[in-house]
């Protein structure tokens with residue numbers, strides 16, 4: 304239905320990302336590529352999502368160079384593993400600094 308396409312585009316994920324996503328899932332055999340699954344600690348889980356190996360934010364801040372959506376920076380991941388990875392990445396970010404007034408300080 305047409306309206307669902309409009310919604311999809313409104314969320315910022317166009318058909319180009321959709322195509323790329325399927326390409327990555329196909330390339331990785333629809334199996335999770337996270338360190339836990341790949342490292343053999345677990346039976347590899349089925350992947351339905353695509354993760355940026357280097358977070359997109361790194362490209363914005365100049366910590367990483369190039370195109371964040373390059374296939375070399377993408378990997379298929381399981382939904383639950385994706386959540387774990389995102390949490391880990393957030394943990395590595397510097398904590399929000401709080402000023403003397405008790406409000407977060409913007410850099």
Ligand SMILES: [Zn+2]
Pocket residue numbers: 335336337338339340341348380381384
């Ligand atoms: Zn995994």
